[in-house]
Amino acid sequence: MLRKLIAPARYVQGANALQALGEEIKALKLGTRVFTLADRRVLEIVQSKIEQALQAAGIEGSFAEFRGECSKQEIMRLKELAEKEGADVILGAGGGKALDTAKAVAYYAHKPVVIVPTIASTDAPCSALSVIYTEQGIFEEYLVLPRNPDLVLVDTAIIARAPVRFLVAGMGDALATWFEARACAESRAKNLPGGDSTLAALNLAQLCYETLLEDGYQACLAVERQVVTPAVERVVEANILLSGLGFESSGLAAAHAVHNALTTLEETHAYYHGEKVAFGTLVQLVLEGRPLGEIEEVLEFAVSVGLPVTLADIGLGEVSEEKLRKVAEAAVRPGETIHNEPFPVTAEDVLAAIIGADALGKDFKGF
Structure with missing residues (x-):
């Protein structure tokens, strides 16, 4: 059997790393219209920071609220919103379920994906995998994706301000x-x-x-x-x-x-x-x-x-x-x-x- 290893295209980590988001997307030539999904609480923390970082790099941004469950219904809802916005990059911010949803949305929309975890609660950010649950939160299946995220950007200053239970x-x-x-x-x-x-x-x-x-x-x-x-x-x-x-x-x-x-x-x-x-x-x-x-x-x-x-x-x-x-x-x-x-x-x-x-x-x- 062949030996195989897969990994994200680029991994960036450090305090205040979110300031570099726009330049990292630009350097990788991922696109110029970024659609960000995150739950309401996460948007309150990162939306202005993401907007500033994207604007500084000449990239447009739009935002949508993630409703909390990585279900097939939620993935399709957000995919349709991203397409209406004309997005050419999908960005997921937050915890594991939001990030898995972003990866699945990007897969079905045939777009690159950027992952910005705001907590370090799972190993979901780097993987070519989305764990799909029912709308009631019961495990349903693994969605194996053809590739890993194009960019994983981890701002440890944000992670350190989250409740320690997440870490x-x-x-x-x-x-x-x-x-x-x-x-x-x-x-x-x-x-x-x-x-x-x-x-x-x-x-x-x-x-x-x-x-x-x-x-x-x-x-x-x-x-x-x-x-x-x-x-x-x-x-x-x-x-x-x-x-x-x-x-x-x-x-x-x-x-x-x-x-x-x-x-x-x-x-x-x-x-x-x-x-x-x-x-x-x-x-x-x-x-x-x-x-x-x-x-x-x-x-x-x-x-x-x-x-x-x-x-x-x-x-x-x-x-x-x-x-x-x-x-x-x-x-x-x-x-x-x-x-x-x-x-x-x-x-x-x-x-x-x-x-x-x-x-x-x-x-x-x-x-």
């Missing part, structure tokens, strides 16, 4: 990257572009994990005080770039399949993607029978930054075994990434791993 959720998403990459490498599972993982992708995935352990806690302390430190820069890069390249060019496994299955329970909808992925990572490690020392290292990190390690931490403290069985069954549906594990996985295996992970988390926290 922590991003660390939860990034936490899975190395363990899922390792599982895919062991099983020789295909990565997103349909090839074997490269040494570069595997090492980026491992570096992602090592960066979280080294810098995660102090990055949280800095963001709680809304300042950008070197630790914040490194963790933002881990959450967005290292995790994005690592998962996409190495692969996903049990952790994300468990996340997808957990979205079928309404009780989990108040919790972020990365928070559920963090618990899914523990489930994966139990499922794989990894050494206790490795699991305790993950538990120690997760608890130190405030990531979920028990079912109660994701709203399932009183969940019935019947509901957990439904989660387990959803996790092993045909086509789910859990089948990238290097051994056959059944719903019974997943149910046992969920209960086992919850027990370890409770024990570690002293419950």
Whole structure:
């Protein structure tokens, strides 16, 4: 099998990087009419900054409100708006669902896409993938895109002013990257572009994990005080770039399949993607029978930054075994990434791993 690695055409990160937006779009010759989608709160934060940066580069801009769910209906609505505006570039600003929506809108409109994350809560910004949900917020499918974003621009000054929970959720998403990459490498599972993982992708995935352990806690302390430190820069890069390249060019496994299955329970909808992925990572490690020392290292990190390690931490403290069985069954549906594990996985295996992970988390926290 061929080895394959994919990545965004250009990645730019730093405090006040948004000031360079227009010049970066101009340098890449992406277009002169930019259609920006973001939710109302994000528009209040970035619209004037985006307008100023575009005007300084001689680029026209229009804006539309994203309604909160990356659903097929919302994607088509925004595509029609972009076409009415005569846009030749689609820009998504905000969190993972807004960014995934922008990528999907650009794909269906046959336009280049610029991604401006205002939080570092997932590894969505760099990927050639949109996670599609129903209008009710239940996972529906992965939309695999033919290419990665043309430009990913990350303003860490904006990210540092967001609630720290977003950064922590991003660390939860990034936490899975190395363990899922390792599982895919062991099983020789295909990565997103349909090839074997490269040494570069595997090492980026491992570096992602090592960066979280080294810098995660102090990055949280800095963001709680809304300042950008070197630790914040490194963790933002881990959450967005290292995790994005690592998962996409190495692969996903049990952790994300468990996340997808957990979205079928309404009780989990108040919790972020990365928070559920963090618990899914523990489930994966139990499922794989990894050494206790490795699991305790993950538990120690997760608890130190405030990531979920028990079912109660994701709203399932009183969940019935019947509901957990439904989660387990959803996790092993045909086509789910859990089948990238290097051994056959059944719903019974997943149910046992969920209960086992919850027990370890409770024990570690002293419950």
